[in-house]
Amino acid sequence: MTAIIKAREIHKSYKMGKSTLDVLRGVDLSVKKGEFLVIVGASGSGKSTLLHILGALDQPTKGSVEFDGIRLNTLWGRKLDRFRNHTVGFVFQFYHLLNELSVLENVLAPAMASTGTLGWLTVRKRTINRAEKLLEQFGLKDRLGHKPYELSGGERQRTALARALINQPQVLLADEPTGNLDSRTGSGILESLSTLHQAGQTIVMVTHDERIAGRAGRVIRLTDGRVQEI
Ligand SMILES: Nc1ncnc2c1ncn2[C@@H]1O[C@H](COP(=O)(O)OP(=O)(O)OP(=O)(O)O)[C@@H](O)[C@H]1O
Numbered sequence: 001m002t003a004i005i006k007a008r009e010i011h012k013s014y015k016m017g018k019s020t021l022d023v024l025r026g027v028d029l030s031v032k033k034g035e036f037l038v039i040v041g042a043s044g045s046g047k048s049t050l051l052h053i054l055g056a057l058d059q060p061t062k063g064s065v066e067f068d069g070i071r072l073n074t075l076w077g078r079k080l081d082r083f084r085n086h087t088v089g090f091v092f093q094f095y096h097l098l099n100e101l102s103v104l105e106n107v108l109a110p111a112m113a114s115t116g117t118l119g120w121l122t123v124r125k126r127t128i129n130r131a132e133k134l135l136e137q138f139g140l141k142d143r144l145g146h147k148p149y150e151l152s153g154g155e156r157q158r159t160a161l162a163r164a165l166i167n168q169p170q171v172l173l174a175d176e177p178t179g180n181l182d183s184r185t186g187s188g189i190l191e192s193l194s195t196l197h198q199a200g201q202t203i204v205m206v207t208h209d210e211r212i213a214g215r216a217g218r219v220i221r222l223t224d225g226r227v228q229e230i
């Protein structure tokens with residue numbers, strides 16, 4: 001299988017006054033098309049930092065990320081927006097849903113943002129259909145009009161998952177999607193991810209939970225700022 005993501009010698013340091021915090025110290029990582037890769041590591045080991053770099057939400061201090069043959073540091077302006085909005089889908093640990101929008105509107109937001117008014121009018125019906133299908137698939141058919149604060153944690157996370165998938169991203173990046181859910185709800189999210197993976201979705205997931213890690217394809221651990229295959 002071909003690699004869709006190739007990260008080479010990724011370093012990330014933060015300057016804190018006079019000292020420097022070296023979080024990533026030469027991460028090499030390839031993700032193959034269709035793979036379900038899980039990243040584990042202690043709190044503070046740099047898992048979120050790495051995921052943000054893979055999704056072009058942050059830049060490495062040194063090193064390069066190639067996504068489907070394109071170096072992320074050559075993207076800017078609209079191309080960068082498109083990459084973040086279309087090519088990858090990001091699920092944040094704490095959902096980051098917009099409270100003033102309904103479940104359906106939250107899921108539609110990335111699609112609306114990427115089309116502009118005229119474009120939106122032409123794809124509106126199709127996109128709403130797709131959003132409703134995704135939400136139905138995630139058991140939220142009867143929650144379309146709810147606001148995020150009217151949902152349970154698991155329902156919020158599934159809404160965030162649907163939002164990350166609305167633009168049919170090549171890779172889904174999920175940062176502890178089960179992190180603050182009880183184990184049953186977490187299992188439900190994991191099952192949704194497994195189903196997506198079986199349908200061909202490439203997934204990179206960060207988790208604390210070793211049991212969850214064991215159920216995915218390949219697991220790597222971040223230790224001392226570098227990757228360890230396990
Ligand atoms: N903007 C920042 N400025 C300074 N230090 C930062 C910044 N962001 C992260 N860090 C530090 O970098 C380290 C790695 O952070 P990161 O969020 O990637 O860890 P993590 O592995 O995701 O941890 P957790 O499992 O707790 O989510 C931490 O020690 C954190 O304090």
Ligand SMILES: [Mg+2]
Nearest residue numbers: 047048049175
């Ligand atoms: Mg984190």
